[in-house]
Amino acid sequence: MTPTLTRFDADLPQTDDFKSIVLNNTPLIDVRAPVEFAQGAFYSASNLPLMNDEERQKVGICYKQHGNEAAVKLGHKLVNEITRAPRIQSWIEFMDRHPDALLYCFRGGMRSKIAQQWLQDNGRRIVRLKGGYKAFRxxxxxxxxxxxxxxxxxxxxxxxxxxxxxxxxxxxxxxxxxxxxxxxxxxxxxxxxxxxxxxxxxxxxxxxxxxxxxxxxxxxxxxxxxxxxxxxxxxxxxxxxxxxxxxxxxxxxxxxxxxxxxxLEERVSITLDEYVVQAQEEYYSIEDWQTFMLAAFNRIQRRLGGERYQRVLQQFDAALQLQITHGVTEGHRGWIETLLVEYYDPMYDYQMQKKQHKxxxxxxxxxxxxxxxx
Structure with a gap:
């Protein structure tokens, strides 16, 4: 059965006032596939795709092998009236939360125009970005x-x-x-x-x-x-x-x-709070944080030198065991101070002398x- 293709109104609105979008932090509906969104998007954009990754891939292959007309037909077959209904609903719900929302796809062409028309067919008028993601970028x-x-x-x-x-x-x-x-x-x-x-x-x-x-x-x-x-x-x-x-x-x-x-004492306290206390809160377990830290120590092993590397690891291990046993983080001050005084400060002094900034x-x-x- 041949799918019914979208028929477009002549007055579908567009905008390329990108500065206004930035200054107003305008909410955006990104109808590109998730894989495209993951590669790059805009801070105020939400990914509500017209096609999922698999559908997009199939349409892309069809376009290369059989041309645009065949690809458009396949896209309408994959995103048929049943498939598209929840997707249109997600756009409508976003517009209900953000009445000033705008719409875009990669080049501001077929995908965003189709989504825009489907919304208009459902009584919702939205403006799409002229040139789409590519032009805004x-x-x-x-x-x-x-x-x-x-x-x-x-x-x-x-x-x-x-x-x-x-x-x-x-x-x-x-x-x-x-x-x-x-x-x-x-x-x-x-x-x-x-x-x-x-x-x-x-x-x-x-x-x-x-x-x-x-x-x-x-x-x-x-x-x-x-x-x-x-x-x-x-x-x-x-x-x-x-x-x-x-x-x-x-x-x-x-x-x-x-x-x-x-x-120095205050610097140790600041580092302890930021790199130990706050950092540990980001991880599921203290073991996960430990794994991250050991990998970080390993990355600077060469610059630390063998003796200092082993000394810092011993200080870190002792501090971690103290924390696990008694629930206190103060033991971490030891390895933090060693790194600040013996590793980071000499690098800082060298950079300051090298740059000689007033x-x-x-x-x-x-x-x-x-x-x-x-």
């Missing part, structure tokens, strides 16, 4: 590439917050109130990574595409806020498995340096918060 990438020029023209000054490992740089950024003049950009949060060999979370990082999308959106919002100072943490280009382009990285790191000075201000967390808000 291009807009975001073009913006990222233009940030150095746009920010320079706008007189925006990057500020780089430096400091030793465990000094509390992320906490400072999170405590800094946003003002008309100053805003913080938390790159570690965008990357879902703490920025060290031990910085991986239990849940995966975003894909490189998703990181770039989120970073671009954050910078668009900053530019539109008319703030003139953007403060970031002193990160490398690579944050875990994601990275920034060299031109963007060089621009963001070109600003004045502010140095956060934190006593420090505009240095002080405690409270000193810097007061300085930035003057």
């Amino acid at each position: 291009r807009y975001l990438i073009d913006f990222l590439e233009s940030v150095p020029d746009l920010f320079t023209i706008a007189g925006i000054q990057p500020i780089v917050l430096a400091g030793r490992t465990g000094s509390g740089k992320t906490q400072l950024l999170q405590q800094l109130p946003e003002t008309a003049d100053l805003q913080a950009l938390d790159l570690e949060t965008l990357a879902h990574h703490r920025g060290s060999a031990f910085g991986r979370h239990a849940t995966p990082q975003p894909t490189q595409i998703n990181f770039e999308n989120k970073l671009s959106m954050a910078l668009i919002r900053f530019l539109e806020s008319n703030s003139k100072r953007l403060i970031i943490e002193d990160e490398g280009r690579n944050i875990g498995t994601v990275n920034m382009s060299k031109p963007l990285f060089d621009f963001l790191k070109s600003g004045q340096r502010i140095l956060l000075e934190t006593p 420090v505009a201000f240095s002080g405690s967390m409270q000193d810097i918060l007061e300085f930035l808000q003057k």
Whole structure:
């Protein structure tokens, strides 16, 4: 039986006002297949596919072998009136929760147009993105590439917050109130990574595409806020498995340096809370966290050196046994202090000497918060 093909109205609305979507965090319905969504999407998008992965694959093979017309017919056969009903219902329910929602597929063509028409046939009018995911993604990438020029023209000054490992740089950024003049950009949060060999979370990082999308959106919002100072943490280009382009990285790191000075004992406490207490809460069991930590130690084994590596492992094992036996985490201070003093601090001193950046201000967390808000 030949499937009935979708007939399109002439007035199906489209938009390519991508800036508005970013600034308003507009909810989006992504009708691409789950495998496409997993490779890259937008922060405000929900995947409510027109076709599942298997259906999409079959249609794709048909397109290559028999052309577009045959592929369209197969798609309508696979997603027939019975199959499509719950999918349309999921779009309607999303629109009920988000009346301003928009719709897109990969290129803004057949799939999103079909979904748009099916919704219209059910009495629901929705706007689709002109050019779809590809056009929106291009807009975001073009913006990222233009940030150095746009920010320079706008007189925006990057500020780089430096400091030793465990000094509390992320906490400072999170405590800094946003003002008309100053805003913080938390790159570690965008990357879902703490920025060290031990910085991986239990849940995966975003894909490189998703990181770039989120970073671009954050910078668009900053530019539109008319703030003139953007403060970031002193990160490398690579944050875990994601990275920034060299031109963007060089621009963001070109600003004045502010140095956060934190006593060693406080740095140990901050690291203990973040990398032990908070980190363990992410894992199903302490054994799972132990497995992650041992793998992290192994990744830096060469740079630690044989003797120090074994010493740190012994300290870690003793601390873990103390925690398991008595329920206390204080024993972890030993290996944390060893790593900070003997591993991270020498690396930091070397990098600071190598870069020779001029420090505009240095002080405690409270000193810097007061300085930035003057």
